[in-house]
Amino acid sequence: xxxxxxxxxxxxxxxxxxxxxxxxxxxxxxxxxxxxxxxxxxxxxxxxxxxxxxxxxxxxxxxxxxxxxxxxxxxxxxxxxxxxxxxxxxxxxxxxxxxxxxxxxxxxxxxxxxxxxxxxxxxxxxxxxxxxxxxxxxxxxxxxxxxxxxxxxxxxxxxxxxxxxxxxxxxxxxxxxxxxxxxxxxxxxxxxxxxxxxxxxxxxxxxxxxxxxxxxxxxxxxxxxxxxxxxxxxxxxxxxxxxxxxxxxxxxxxxxxxxxxxxxxxxxxxxxxxxxxxxxxxxxxxxxxxxxxxxxxxxxxxxxxxxxxxxxxxxxxxxxxxxxxxxxxxxxxxxxxxxxxxxxxxxxxxxxxxxxxxxxxxxxxxxxxxxxxxxxxxxxxxxxxxxxxxxxxxxxxxxxxxxxxxxxxxxxxxxxxxxxxxxxxxxxxxxxxxxxxxxxxxxxxxxxxxxxxxxxxxxxxxxxxxxxxxxxxxxxxxxxxxxxxxxxxxxxxxxxxxxxxxxxxxxxxxxxxxxxxxxxxxxxxxxxxxxxxxxxxxxxxxxxxxxxxxxxxxxxxxxxxxxxxxxxxxxxxxxxxxxxxxxxxxxxxxxxxxxxxxxxxxxxxxxxxxx
Amino acid sequence: xxxxxxxxxxxxxxxxxxxxxxxxxxxxxxxxxxxxxxxxxxxxxxxxxxxxxxxxxxxxxxxxxxxxxxxxxxxxxxxxxxxxxxxxxxxxxxxxxxxxxxxxxxxxxxxxxxxxxxxxxxxxxxxxxxxxxxxxxxxxxxxxxxxxxxxxxxxxxxxxxxxxxxxxxxxxxxxxxxxxxxxxxxxxxxxxxxxxxx
Numbered sequence: 001x002x003x004x005x006x007x008x009x010x011x012x013x014x015x016x017x018x019x020x021x022x023x024x025x026x027x028x029x030x031x032x033x034x035x036x037x038x039x040x041x042x043x044x045x046x047x048x049x050x051x052x053x054x055x056x057x058x059x060x061x062x063x064x065x066x067x068x069x070x071x072x073x074x075x076x077x078x079x080x081x082x083x084x085x086x087x088x089x090x091x092x093x094x095x096x097x098x099x100x101x102x103x104x105x106x107x108x109x110x111x112x113x114x115x116x117x118x119x120x121x122x123x124x125x126x127x128x129x130x131x132x133x134x135x136x137x138x139x140x141x142x143x144x145x146x147x148x149x150x151x152x153x154x155x156x157x158x159x160x161x162x163x164x165x166x167x168x169x170x171x172x173x174x175x176x177x178x179x180x181x182x183x184x185x186x187x188x189x190x191x192x193x194x195x196x197x198x199x200x201x202x203x204x205x206x207x208x209x210x211x212x213x214x215x216x217x218x219x220x221x222x223x224x225x226x227x228x229x230x231x232x233x234x235x236x237x238x239x240x241x242x243x244x245x246x247x248x249x250x251x252x253x254x255x256x257x258x259x260x261x262x263x264x265x266x267x268x269x270x271x272x273x274x275x276x277x278x279x280x281x282x283x284x285x286x287x288x289x290x291x292x293x294x295x296x297x298x299x300x301x302x303x304x305x306x307x308x309x310x311x312x313x314x315x316x317x318x319x320x321x322x323x324x325x326x327x328x329x330x331x332x333x334x335x336x337x338x339x340x341x342x343x344x345x346x347x348x349x350x351x352x353x354x355x356x357x358x359x360x361x362x363x364x365x366x367x368x369x370x371x372x373x374x375x376x377x378x379x380x381x382x383x384x385x386x387x388x389x390x391x392x393x394x395x396x397x398x399x400x401x402x403x404x405x406x407x408x409x410x411x412x413x414x415x416x417x418x419x420x421x422x423x424x425x426x427x428x429x430x431x432x433x434x435x436x437x438x439x440x441x442x443x444x445x446x447x448x449x450x451x452x453x454x455x456x457x458x459x460x461x462x463x464x465x466x467x468x469x470x471x472x473x474x475x476x477x478x479x480x481x482x483x484x485x486x487x488x489x490x491x492x493x494x495x496x497x498x499x500x501x502x503x504x505x506x507x508x509x510x511x512x513x514x515x516x517x518x519x520x521x522x523x524x525x526x527x528x529x530x531x532x533x534x535x536x537x538x539x540x541x542x543x544x545x546x547x548x549x550x551x552x553x554x555x556x557x558x559x560x561x562x563x564x565x566x567x568x569x570x571x572x573x574x575x576x577x578x579x580x581x582x583x584x585x586x587x588x589x590x591x592x593x594x595x596x597x598x599x600x601x602x603x604x605x606x607x608x609x610x611x
Numbered sequence: 612x613x614x615x616x617x618x619x620x621x622x623x624x625x626x627x628x629x630x631x632x633x634x635x636x637x638x639x640x641x642x643x644x645x646x647x648x649x650x651x652x653x654x655x656x657x658x659x660x661x662x663x664x665x666x667x668x669x670x671x672x673x674x675x676x677x678x679x680x681x682x683x684x685x686x687x688x689x690x691x692x693x694x695x696x697x698x699x700x701x702x703x704x705x706x707x708x709x710x711x712x713x714x715x716x717x718x719x720x721x722x723x724x725x726x727x728x729x730x731x732x733x734x735x736x737x738x739x740x741x742x743x744x745x746x747x748x749x750x751x752x753x754x755x756x757x758x759x760x761x762x763x764x765x766x767x768x769x770x771x772x773x774x775x776x777x778x779x780x781x782x783x784x785x786x787x788x789x790x791x792x793x794x795x796x797x798x799x800x801x802x803x804x805x806x807x808x809x
Binding site: 013015077096122144145146147172175176178179180181217250252253254256257260334335336337353358359361362363364366367371413435447476566569573575577578579 | 617625626633635639640644647648649650651653660661662671672673674675676677678679680690691693694697698699714715716717718719720723724725729733736737757770776
């Protein structure tokens with residue numbers, strides 16, 4: 001049976017994750033092409049498209065990085081296809097170059113870019129506010145606050161994009177991507193075929209002579225879209241009162257619940273801007289004039305707040321506008337936070353704070369899993385290079401190598417930077433540099449770093465942590481994988497051939513669970529100079545279990561002879577091991593049978609699983 | 612929204628325990644009763660053995676819970692119940708597991724977990740409505756350790772704080788879980804209700 005997300009079943013109601021609702025919205029719009037690079041909190045959008053793709057009527061791909069994904073999407077929409085491209089907020093930095101130009105060429109088939117922002121840094125290196133990108137590029141924004149809106153806005157955003165030939169930003173935040181709510185389905189018509197590319201160089205080739213008129217056309221498009229925003233069903237005024245609250249995205253949900261809790265829903269006027277850019281100036285000015293004071297509730301940057309200040313000034317309206325002076329410019333909001341600000345403005349007492357006084361509890365930070373091959377690689381690298389080398393890290397599960405006792409991450413910039421930034425350290429200081437990069441990140445943006453290192457003769461040891469999948473974001477395929485959740489990959493790209501092709505001559509491939517060979521390879525490479533590559537190749541154990549359906553036949557156990565030295569625990573920090581009665585022990589339920597600990601201590605032995 | 616009585620549930624556990632599966636099942640149960648439901652979860656690094664927190668909210672628009680907002684706290688691991696206590700509204704309902712999953716620092720002997728008595732004392736300072744159960748043991752009795760979560764959901768449904776009883780959860784299990792794991796979870800549900808009433 002095909003997945004319910006694909007069915008032409010108007011009127012049905014399903015409980016959907018925000019990200020699944022986005023998928024349904026695209027299907028209702030007649031989506032034809034979907035490209036992406038996975039990244040939390042966006043990943044369930046492409047993963048859902050991928051999982052149901054055998055029954056879907058769209059083309060889907062995991063692209064190798066966000067720039068490539070947006071270029072594929074750009075080509076598709078130029079060929080007349082209705083197109084969706086998904087990524088996390090920092091991915092838009094990678095894709096910013098094609099984004100700016102695509103807003104000039106336009107999107108004849110319609111194109112929505114999903115930017116999943118992450119206020120609070122739940123799983124990201126920063127909390128940048130991508131609403132600002134839309135203003136640089138000149139693209140309209142829709143910001144959902146519920147699962148139903150996530151579905152509807154994706155559908156309507158694609159239609160609006162096609163109508164105006166304007167790329168549109170669907171901007172979500174983690175809470176919206178990962179909420180669940182009921183979603184009522186609309187019809188899902190057959191998308192048919194893309195209209196095909198129609199030659200028109202003056203519109204599609206941005207040489208300077210054409211770019212200038214393209215820019216003018218873009219400015220006209222922004223005004224046409226402002227008219228759409230004036231009349232959009234997503235920009236609504238509710239309630240009435242002297243205080244006017246302006247909100248968009250998840251902040252609208254916090255405002256609605258806060259007013260409900262405080263019993264103030266009828267005493268405050270609320271302008272929800274689900275379609276906040278281009279700002280519907282007439283509607284906003286009417287709102288400004290209808291109240292005595294404005295509170296703008298938006299997470300992160302004062303984007304809408306500043307536009308309101310400009311609007312008031314331009315129209316010579318004198319009104320107090322509150323925003324970042326009463327609400328933080330960092331992290332996430334909450335219902336109580338918003339409620340207390342509203343109460344304060346209205347002169348009411350704040351909600352009673354919680355007085356729960358707890359002792360400090362042991363933390364539960366994420367860890368490298370039991371049986372993670374990165375543990376073997378880091379253990380060997382630290383043994384050979386100790387604290388003398390500078391460890392340049394990259395983005396993936398393996399960033400967890402920062403934790404003691406392995407401590408193999410000294411600095412990190414962004415996807416793919418381990419090689420290039422590592423080369424910068426080596427060139428600037430002459431220090432020994434060991435860089436770590438995962439297989440998916442290597443294909444994302446490591447290749448050009450390797451070419452650069454070879455070209456500029458950097459002195460660097462690059463360790464590719466090749467666990468045969470994109471582990472951290474949920475086991476998405478990358479060009480190197482042998483298998484995916486849908487089956488075999490019959491044309492895997494080989495990392496060793498790739499680095500040799502880029503001119504690296506010193507390359508070794510090892511299984512990091514074979515410590516003797518891994519140590520020998522590292523010693524050999526340490527003695528050399530220039531660009532050297534070690535490929536530590538062993539599948540992620542979670543991936544092995546889920547996709548290869550394999551479990552190691554043996555587990556480790558600690559023999560009676562254990563002397564309680566605890567080297568195993570102190571040096572490996574494997575979550576399957578624990579201390580018990582002065583001796584080390586292994587939990588056979590958690591042990592993945594990697595047998596790394598056997599190579600650290602002679603008192604640890606192997607036995608048949610279940611014996 | 613305002614015409615439905617708001618009920619806010621905070622759920623917490625450890626990565627790999629099935630906290631999110633339980634969250635979705637409870638949200639589906641609420642929806643099947645025709646009630647407006649929003650639920651929230653945070654994915655990502657949590658699956659590498661970290662804390663997993665989620666919410667199920669009836670009659671609310673926001674998927675997030677702040678401190679002091681939860682009417683119900685469901686803790687699938689006792690230390691995580693304690694850690695999440697600031698989210699509980701004074702006098703709210705607590706349903707917690709009594710079986711520890713020690714974090715790495717505790718397993719390595721570098722730190723210690725609080726005792727179950729410490730945890731019960733901390734809970735008692737916030738509310739006198741608390742139920743404790745050995746959810747993994749109950750789950751194993753039903754046929755799979757993870758089904759202990761459903762036993763706790765069953766106990767929650769039987770505690771009288773939700774606008775529906777265990778039979779709604781039973782129907783949701785039959786409608787939403789894969790057939791091969793239904794029997795185990797229905798058994799767990801039965802055991803959970805029994806534990807609460809014991």
